[in-house]
Amino acid sequence: MAPQQVEKKSAQGAALTTVGALLGRAAGLLATLWITHFVHKTEYGQANLALIVASVVQVATLFAPQQALLTRKDSFSQASVWVEQFVLTVGVLVFGGLFFVGNRLLDVLSAPEAWPMLRLYCVAVFCERLALCPALRLRYELRFADLTRVDAIGDAAYVIVAVSSATWGVGAVCLPLGALSRQLARLLWLRFALKLPVFRYKERLPRAARQRLRGELWPMMWPIYLASLVELSTLYLDNVFVGRVYSLSAQGLYAVGYTLLMTPSETVAMYASSALVRALSATNPQTRHTSFLLGTKYLLLVLLPLGCCAAWLAPLFESACLPEKWQGVAPVLTGFALGGVSLGLHRLSFSQLSALHKSRSAAALYGVQLVVFVGGLVGVSVLDTARLHPESVAWVSSLSLFFAAAFGTGMVIALEEISVWRFLGACVPAIRTSSVVCAALFCADALCAWLHRGPSWSRFLLEAACAVLAYFLYLVLLERRVFWEVRNFVAKDPRQVE
Numbered sequence: 339m340a341p342q343q344v345e346k347k348s349a350q351g352a353a354l355t356t357v358g359a360l361l362g363r364a365a366g367l368l369a370t371l372w373i374t375h376f377v378h379k380t381e382y383g384q385a386n387l388a389l390i391v392a393s394v395v396q397v398a399t400l401f402a403p404q405q406a407l408l409t410r411k412d413s414f415s416q417a418s419v420w421v422e423q424f425v426l427t428v429g430v431l432v433f434g435g436l437f438f439v440g441n442r443l444l445d446v447l448s449a450p451e452a453w454p455m456l457r458l459y460c461v462a463v464f465c466e467r468l469a470l471c472p473a474l475r476l477r478y479e480l481r482f483a484d485l486t487r488v489d490a491i492g493d494a495a496y497v498i499v500a501v502s503s504a505t506w507g508v509g510a511v512c513l514p515l516g517a518l519s520r521q522l523a524r525l526l527w528l529r530f531a532l533k534l535p536v537f538r539y540k541e542r543l544p545r546a547a548r549q550r551l552r553g554e555l556w557p558m559m560w561p562i563y564l565a566s567l568v569e570l571s572t573l574y575l576d577n578v579f580v581g582r583v584y585s586l587s588a589q590g591l592y593a594v595g596y597t598l599l600m601t602p603s604e605t606v607a608m609y610a611s612s613a614l615v616r617a618l619s620a621t622n623p624q625t626r627h628t629s630f631l632l633g634t635k636y637l638l639l640v641l642l643p644l645g646c647c648a649a650w651l652a653p654l655f656e657s658a659c660l661p662e663k664w665q666g667v668a669p670v671l672t673g674f675a676l677g678g679v680s681l682g683l684h685r686l687s688f689s690q691l692s693a694l695h696k697s698r699s700a701a702a703l704y705g706v707q708l709v710v711f712v713g714g715l716v717g718v719s720v721l722d723t724a725r726l727h728p729e730s731v732a733w734v735s736s737l738s739l740f741f742a743a744a745f746g747t748g749m750v751i752a753l754e755e756i757s758v759w760r761f762l763g764a765c766v767p768a769i770r771t772s773s774v775v776c777a778a779l780f781c782a783d784a785l786c787a788w789l790h791r792g793p794s795w796s797r798f799l800l801e802a803a804c805a806v807l808a809y810f811l812y813l814v815l816l817e818r819r820v821f822w823e824v825r826n827f828v829a830k831d832p833r834q835v836e
Contacts, residue, residue, distance in 0.1 A: 362493035379590030458514035561697030595670030637682030638768035673732030687746030778808030
């Protein structure tokens with residue numbers, strides 16, 4: 339495929355998967371709101387801890403093969419067979435052990451009640467590992483419509499199972515049940531609807547081929563793997579820190595705040611940057627520059643208004659939409675706003691540095707994040723002696739992502755010799771659009787205050803609707819070039835660029 343065609347399909351895929359991810363996470367957000375009415379925050383904290391344990395083991399034993407596969411120029415099928423057999427063999431051993439003896443680890447963490455939930459999460463993350471290579475094949479072949487459909491089916495399964503089981507009174511177990519349903523639905527659709535093999539155990543690669551692939555893949559995998567371990571510590575250590583330093587109830591509040599804002603932001607950033615990987619690794623510098631700037635523009639157009647709305651609406655959302663036992667989520671949401679915005683440039687710059695095989699620069703990005711994060715946690719533990727402000731941990735997480743994103747973006751601009759003015763030009767549409775959204779929220783808030791409307795679902799929906807309407811009207815009427823650019827990428831028939 340020509341570089342221009344890869345660029346077009348990658349940009350189209352970034353837009354398409356971002357829209358799909360937003361819709362899926364919107365459904366997940368509604369499911370979380372429903373679940374809070376049936377699950378106590380302490381139970382939610384226990385489920386969150388079980389998820390963290392399973393996720394840490396997953397990342398620590400996966401060895402990050404995704405970028406190494408997606409940036410290959412040839413022999414993708416052979417390489418994916420080697421990766422699949424390796425990660426599944428390791429997965430059987432590790433998750434089999436965790437399934438049977440993980441209760442001892444939970445005893446050390448003072449959460450033995452999370453044992454049934456941890457076992458369900460073990461099965462869920464192993465199913466996710468089974469679906470890894472088939473899903474990567476869809477990305478590699480730029481089949482973004484199929485990929486979006488796979489994830490949409492998984493999100494629908496999660497919402498249906500989690501909401502229905504919570505309503506039936508199973509407690510926090512509804513969360514791992516939903517996660518397991520999501521991964522099973524994705525796996526079944528990949529296998530039976532898309533006819534993709536999910537475990538090619540019968541394919542035996544010659545020894546020479548295995549050694550060659552190991553020599554090609556591992557030099558790309560290990561720097562990204564080390565970076566993923568750093569990311570792992572910053573992604574989950576804050577949850578564990580809140581649970582240990584404050585309380586499991588505080589961890590439940592923190593986890594809900596994270597789920598409502600950071601999970602959709604992370605999904606959008608991850609999907610868009612992954613969709614652009616092949617374009618970011620193109621041999622033509624102009625193709626790489628254009629793809630990076632388009633990714634910056636699209637990601638900020640989604641994440642910056644989202645972060646502004648979250649910070650503005652957080653107090654109203656808490657008062658109007660959450661049960662009284664969940665009061666305290668609003669400060670956490672506000673603290674995560676900067677981090678949610680920063681995730682886009684963070685993921686995009688890491689993808690660009692990885693695609694350029696600048697492993698040390700990519701690792702340095704996470705080094706900056708880790709230093710700021712650990713320093714911030716030390717500061718919180720020293721300064722918040724009364725243990726009254728768990729939201730300060732959210733601010734630490736956000737600041738670590740912000741400084742890492744600034745560092746990574748600066749490295750990409752310097753290494754690729756991208757004009758600073760071109761980069762700032764890619765940021766301008768998101769800044770203008772977010773300003774209009776904030777102005778609409780201010781007017782809606784003033785109108786509700788003038789009408790003496792107290793916190794309620796109707797007021798929250800009214801203000802949120804005003805923000806969404808202002809967002810789309812501004813794009814359609816005053817940012818027409820950007821609007822039609824995005825629309826054409828999403829609507830383009832893939833056959834036109836193949």
